Amino acid sequence: AEESMIQSEKLSVIGELSAGIIHEIRNPLTSIKGFLQLMQTSEKLNKDYLEIIMREIEQIEKITTELLYFTKPKSDRFTKINLTTIAQESVRLFETQTLKRNIKMCLEADNADDGHCLYGDKTQLKQVFVNLIKNALEATPKGGTISILLSSTANTEEISIQDTGSGIPEPLIHNLGRSFFTTKATGTGLGLMVTYTIVKNHNGSVHVQSEENKGTTFQLSFPKWKQQDD
Ligand code: ADP
Ligand code: MG
DSSP states (O other): OHHHHHHHHHHHHHHHHHHHHHHHHHHHHHHHHHHHHHHHHHTTOOOHHHHHHHHHHHHHHHHHHHHGGSOOOOOOOOOEEEHHHHHHHHHHHHHHHHTTTTTTTEEEEOOTTTEEEEOOOOHHHHHHHHHHHHHHHHOTTTOEEEEEEEEEEESEEEEEEEEOOOOOOGGGGGGGTTTTTOTTTTOOOOHHHHHHHHHHHHHEEEEEEEETTTEEEEEEEEOOOGGGGG
């Protein structure tokens, strides 16, 4: 019975999601079709229309990329993961962007005997770092700072990602992690939903602290890797 409940829980999440995805992909498709039809009747290429079409295609591309994760099987790929390594790899991905916008990004890890390990899926955990760093970068103006801190307690591994960006208005905080919630012109509103799902799959938790015009901190907590996990 428990198995089938988990199964139906999964199905309802997929159902709710796919209704939203269909909607979010259908809108740009309708607009692409409309502008192509306009060009067809005028029989001339219109640079402005082409630009809109390109933008709409990029939006569909973004949505499908963010959702790729949901098509992959997970728990069978759980291994011992070193968070320090994943954090370093993720930070490196944003090097040119931070340089270009003069944003200081620093990664610090306290001295843990085991180097901050947990039992999980490497691709998914990297996705968590990438999604949170990307949001921090998008919220942070030139000259700002993003600090990533890894630490551990007796039973948990803690990750904090702190930015000096725009912050999140208090009445919007409860929307974080809802699919398609975005305040950005070309956002997908899928990054945090995917992130929260991954964290949940790893028995972790997310805590958000934010102050408008000061910045935001995402604090993640995961169970520490134990010998018997392997
Ligand atoms: P997207 O980035 O496509 O908008 P996300 O799910 O990644 O979708 O984020 C949802 C919303 O949460 C963002 O549009 C933004 O309003 C808010 N948000 C997330 N992270 C931050 C942050 N570090 N600083 C300010 N706002 C944030
Ligand atoms: Mg995002």
